[in-house]
Amino acid sequence: MVAVSYMTALTTYFSYVMLFVFGQVRDFFHNLIDWWKHTNLQGYAPICLGLEDFYIRRLYLRVQDCFQRPISSRPDAWVDVVDRVSTDNNKTLKRTTKVRRCINLGSYNYLGFASTDEYCMSSVIQSLKRYRASTCSTRVDGGTTTLHSELEEIVAEFVGKPAALVFGMGYVTNSAILPVLIGKGGLIVSDSLNHNSIVNGARGSGAKVIVFQHNSPSHLEKILKENIVDGQPRTHRAWKKIIVVVEGIYSMEGEFCKLPEIISICKKYKAYVYIDEAHSIGAVGKTGRGICDLLGVDTADVDIMMGTFTKSFGSCGGYITGSKELIQYLKYTCPAHLYGTSITPPAAQQIISSMKVLLGRDDSSRGAQKLAKVRENSNYFRSELRKLGFEVLGDNDSPVIPIMLYNVAKLPAFSRECLKRNVAVVIVGFPAAPLLLGRARICISSAHTREDLAKALEVISRVGDLLGMKYLKAQLKDRKEAELQ
Structure with a gap:
């Protein structure tokens, strides 16, 4: 069970409350100003009522640039991510011709078979x-x-x-x-x-x-x-x-x-x-x-x-x-x-x-090598993240590595800052994860080299410092201060 600190829980709840309150206020004035433009539905009930799509309009649209990012390459250790721009406050996103070559930490390509394989x-x-x-x-x-x-x-x-x-x-x-x-x-x-x-x-x-x-x-x-x-x-x-x-x-x-x-x-x-x-x-x-x-x-x-x-x-x-x-x-x-x-x-x-x-029926040992590599990569990445001070969930040998972010504002910030530095990550918030337990989910592949993982760790560490995500380091500091007192 993940233990959430009092301050983290308080600020996360406060963020959601503020989003809800300001969203309701904006809806009220929007309906008040545009009531005369209301479309005549000729007796039909609206398919999407105001509260039913409130989450999408007032929360999801603010961060939708972090999701459904189009790619223009195979989902290998590195992936080409197509940049998008918005001219209407993130309501719609348009593809550009610019492509970023990013380290892929989001695909489920655990054994690297999504890349070109000679067999x-x-x-x-x-x-x-x-x-x-x-x-x-x-x-x-x-x-x-x-x-x-x-x-x-x-x-x-x-x-x-x-x-x-x-x-x-x-x-x-x-x-x-x-x-x-x-x-x-x-x-x-x-x-x-x-x-x-x-x-x-x-x-x-x-x-x-x-x-x-x-x-x-x-x-x-x-x-x-x-x-x-x-x-x-x-x-x-x-x-x-x-x-x-x-x-x-x-x-x-x-x-x-x-x-x-x-x-x-x-x-x-x-x-x-x-x-x-x-x-x-x-x-x-x-x-x-x-x-x-x-x-x-x-x-x-x-x-x-x-x-x-x-x-x-x-x-x-x-x-x-x-x-x-x-x-x-x-x-x-x-x-x-x-x-x-x-x-x-x-x-x-x-x-x-x-x-x-x-099963080794390709007359090689590549299968065993892939399994050993994904296990080695996963354990290396998990241990290094913990050394850097990140709070990481999961067991050794698991290629799924969640990094806890908690606060709703840190989810899009982490995703965007990593993308700026050419690292593609997946963030998970409510309702896919509990309200207080927002996270980034890292997926490790046997296709990743040690250099790829080292570069990704460098970027994640830099972004972690920027966003105050190194919760384990903060906990250790608090314990040392308490012991000294």
Whole structure:
């Protein structure tokens, strides 16, 4: 749990209050002056009411230049960011012809496969020539090629499960699968910091959803024990099914789930384990097989394993792995499989080729080298940030490194100052992160050289001094002063 100082919390709340008050005042005078220009809706209600899009108009638009920045190159260790200008106080942004060459600390290119790869690129080009850019069909109609069958086989082998099913979009994998797996009369116990795709999938399932404290096996056990004793609401009948949902690496925290403890509790109370490995598959573990590989967990103990291809494999889409019976059932019932366009053939080939590299089937040791490099880079960058005095979340070996900014005003300032110095970063504020816990999320790649990381650290350190972000250094100073007194 992140401890927020009193002064940081006070100034952050004050910033939001001031934004809200001034936004309301501006809306009042704007409506007062322009009331006669009001468009006649002929009886229709306005699609966006004033309060519904208040956050967008009065908060987001002020900082929208920090988001959706267009790039004009592949998302490698360095990326070309296109500059934009605004002539209406950031309401609209127009692209310019100026391009900045920046160190890329925002893409999920953990293993560097998004760059030109001598093994992957040639096979992807050949698949494009043979199959073209899209199947233009769902999997059950004309959208299953030999590549899709090969992909599902190698995914199951790589993850260590009997069978797999792939989808064209990672977000949909969670949001469409959970409603198929469980429904009314079932119980979903979800980690409080699970991804939005899991939240939406759980809500859409019709099952009872209970949240347990982030990464707290003891709280999970308490919830399971109480709900098994009490049963379903009102009727108190036994639950038809209980599924516990966690993530391998929590995308906004950069930390690993306590999987061995969670599995032990789920076995004790006969609950199924569903794990989202979007950020961990391919990125961690000795062989890149994710959180189970890293923590020494037998994949047979995890009932449903989900992951995406958008991070470590440099492609798009997602997958579900499990028993052959489960996958066969999903093929008959999952709407994302029945009605969604299949993953494109070049994207499928990219995944197949990158997995073969990790499995050593390209007749080289590049896969092992990439895994060692991303681990080395991540640990180096995390330790150096802490030495500089930044408050950093997450575990060693995790390529996701959040730097705490807290104050809402520091989010856009950090992003803009880094961009000026040719470092591209991602900032995360409310509602993607809690109100008081704004942060910059750094993603490290095996494609980064030590020189790239050293330059990025130099820039981040300079900006940190400018914005007063080195909270650990301030805490150490306060402790020394207190000891002297």
